Amino acid sequence: MTGRVGIIGIGQSNFQPRRNDASYPDLVREAVVIAMRDAGLDFDDIQAVVYSLSPDAMVGIGNAERLGVDAVGGRNKRFLRINTGGATGISSVITAWTHVASGACDVVLTAGADKVGECGDSQTVLNKIWDPIYERSLPLGTINMLAMSAVRYAHKYGMTQEDMARVVAKNRRHASKNPHAHLRKETTIEEVMASRMVSWPVKLFDCCPQSSGGCAMVLASERYIKQRGLEAVWITGLAHSSETYYLGDRMGRGFTADHADAHALGASFRKSFRMSGIKDARKEVHVAELYAPFSNTEFHSIEAAGLADIGTSPAMLREGAFALGTNAGAVVNPSGGVLCTNAIAVTAMVRIAEAALQVWGRAGERQVKGARVGIASGNGGDHQFFGTMVVEA
Amino acid sequence: MELLKRQEDWKITYTHALGETASWFYVQIRDHAKIYGKRDARSGRVLVPPRAFSDQTLEPTTDWVEVGPGGVIEAFTIVYDKFNNLPDPPYAFGYVMLDGADTALGGFFKGVELANGEEASKRLAIGTRVVTRFAEKRTGDVLDFWFEPAAS
Numbered sequence: 210m211t212g213r214v215g216i217i218g219i220g221q222s223n224f225q226p227r228r229n230d231a232s233y234p235d236l237v238r239e240a241v242v243i244a245m246r247d248a249g250l251d252f253d254d255i256q257a258v259v260y261s262l263s264p265d266a267m268v269g270i271g272n273a274e275r276l277g278v279d280a281v282g283g284r285n286k287r288f289l290r291i292n293t294g295g296a297t298g299i300s301s302v303i304t305a306w307t308h309v310a311s312g313a314c315d316v317v318l319t320a321g322a323d324k325v326g327e328c329g330d331s332q333t334v335l336n337k338i339w340d341p342i343y344e345r346s347l348p349l350g351t352i353n354m355l356a357m358s359a360v361r362y363a364h365k366y367g368m369t370q371e372d373m374a375r376v377v378a379k380n381r382r383h384a385s386k387n388p389h390a391h392l393r394k395e396t397t398i399e400e401v402m403a404s405r406m407v408s409w410p411v412k413l414f415d416c417c418p419q420s421s422g423g424c425a426m427v428l429a430s431e432r433y434i435k436q437r438g439l440e441a442v443w444i445t446g447l448a449h450s451s452e453t454y455y456l457g458d459r460m461g462r463g464f465t466a467d468h469a470d471a472h473a474l475g476a477s478f479r480k481s482f483r484m485s486g487i488k489d490a491r492k493e494v495h496v497a498e499l500y501a502p503f504s505n506t507e508f509h510s511i512e513a514a515g516l517a518d519i520g521t522s523p524a525m526l527r528e529g530a531f532a533l534g535t536n537a538g539a540v541v542n543p544s545g546g547v548l549c550t551n552a553i554a555v556t557a558m559v560r561i562a563e564a565a566l567q568v569w570g571r572a573g574e575r576q577v578k579g580a581r582v583g584i585a586s587g588n589g590g591d592h593q594f595f596g597t598m599v600v601e602a
Numbered sequence: 603m604e605l606l607k608r609q610e611d612w613k614i615t616y617t618h619a620l621g622e623t624a625s626w627f628y629v630q631i632r633d634h635a636k637i638y639g640k641r642d643a644r645s646g647r648v649l650v651p652p653r654a655f656s657d658q659t660l661e662p663t664t665d666w667v668e669v670g671p672g673g674v675i676e677a678f679t680i681v682y683d684k685f686n687n688l689p690d691p692p693y694a695f696g697y698v699m700l701d702g703a704d705t706a707l708g709g710f711f712k713g714v715e716l717a718n719g720e721e722a723s724k725r726l727a728i729g730t731r732v733v734t735r736f737a738e739k740r741t742g743d744v745l746d747f748w749f750e751p752a753a754s
Contacts, residue, residue, distance in 0.1 A: 457706035
């Protein structure tokens with residue numbers, strides 16, 4: 210590998226419940242145009258495109274990357290679709306990085322979009338990700354899968370429903386400062402507690418919304434960035450790690466990973482930190498954009514990122530940690546996070562985009578003062594595929 | 603301007619082969635109301651539901667081991683919201699480590715009043731002893747059985 214890989218362009222929609230003014234490729238193009246303008250490049254400068262698209266049934270178009278190829282200017286270029294479920298967006302950026310880091314390309318575009326609000330049966334689609342032999346007959350979906358993680362986490366560490374609500378209140382306050390966020394109305398612990406129970410102990414306000422919008426990023430080699438005199442922030446660490454498939458194997462006796470925690474996410478973060486030379490995340494990381502679509506999962510993600518000891522993050526949040534304005538360590542999800550915006554195909558890419566904007570000093574009202582080191586994560590499958598990244602100014 | 607929409611409905615049919623391991627498992631449930639796991643000889647762990655190979659040692663599993671009908675709750679949730687194409691709420695389901703097994707098997711919980719979540723969640727708490735019940739008419743599916751709190 211010769212030199213570093215930089216992020217030189219970022220584009221994202223202002224995410225909304227629905228976008229009746231834009232078809233699926235229109236939405237991809239919206240983000241691509243912003244990112245290309247941000248990078249100051251022409252489509253002819255792009256050598257490869259990595260296309261970010263999670264399960265097809267969510268947009269209702271089989272292999273919708275075929276339709277998106279025009280929106281990313283893919284003609285006559287290398288083109289590759291990535292799908293690791295909810296982790297798709299971070300896997301796409303990691304794949305774009307690989308193209309540059311290997312020396313195969315100097316400039317790579319990664320982009321995608323989702324219109325989750327157009328699917329009337331998103332939990333039906335998500336039920337279909339389960340094995341038709343042993344598990345599909347059960348009403349499994351992503352909500353109740355992670356509700357069971359909440360039950361185990363609460364059992365092991367004493368997390369309360371008020372602790373979960375505190376995550377929502379923090380993230381909504383953050384999202385109110387982010388023009389790209391979908392849910393921007395502030396809320397209170399009392400309002401979250403009063404919202405209707407969906408899947409015990411997860412209530413409506415503990416859940417992410419179904420968002421429509423796109424995200425795109427342009428990555429380039431250090432050599433290219435210096436030759437063209439471009440502005441950039443740098444990807445200094447990254448990794449992937451996976452869990453095995455069956456939820457019932459993450460409990461019982463002699464298991465490797467507890468469904469309460471995010472074991473493989475922790476492994477992925479440790480690999481990323483080794484690559485970037487981070488020794489103590491609590492002292493060195495200023496901002497974290499962690500993939501947490503339900504309030505309870507932010508806790509085990511914070512712990513997997515090394516920002517708290519296992520089982521201690523609810524108490525730290527009670528004491529004011531992780532919120533914008535804190536003087537005690539990293540701010541978690543200053544964008545409002547997945548809890549306030551979830552366009553599944555690009556949600557994990559938005560995590561990197563937001564971490565990058567923070568270390569670039571371009572995060573507007575949601576800016577974490579003096580942030581120079583940011584981390585991001587993505588989770589996909591049945592809490593199974595994890596990607597992590599470190600970005601630095 | 604006037605913005606148009608178009609409604610689509612996917613109806614796709616599959617006939618999934620279950621393979622040898624799951625076929626044997628479901629025949630025992632259907633014909634004998636018994637649940638079996640399969641042992642990973644290298645680690646000694648009994649995998650339920652049975653898999654042809656261990657996800658940890660990656661070795662083929664060997665002997666069949668009868669498990670249950672008693673067990674302990676390892677995870678649960680109680681669903682109170684209606685989702686299209688999923689059962690009418692409320693319902694409770696989750697994972698149980700049956701006696702003799704090392705992993706947990708998914709199934710519905712019955713025999714617990716679900717109207718009050720706080721109360722129901724106490725009756726389904728992790729570690730609660732349960733017993734497996736079987737339906738009179740069985741088809742060879744995970745819905746042929748369910749778990750109920752054991753009489754204390």
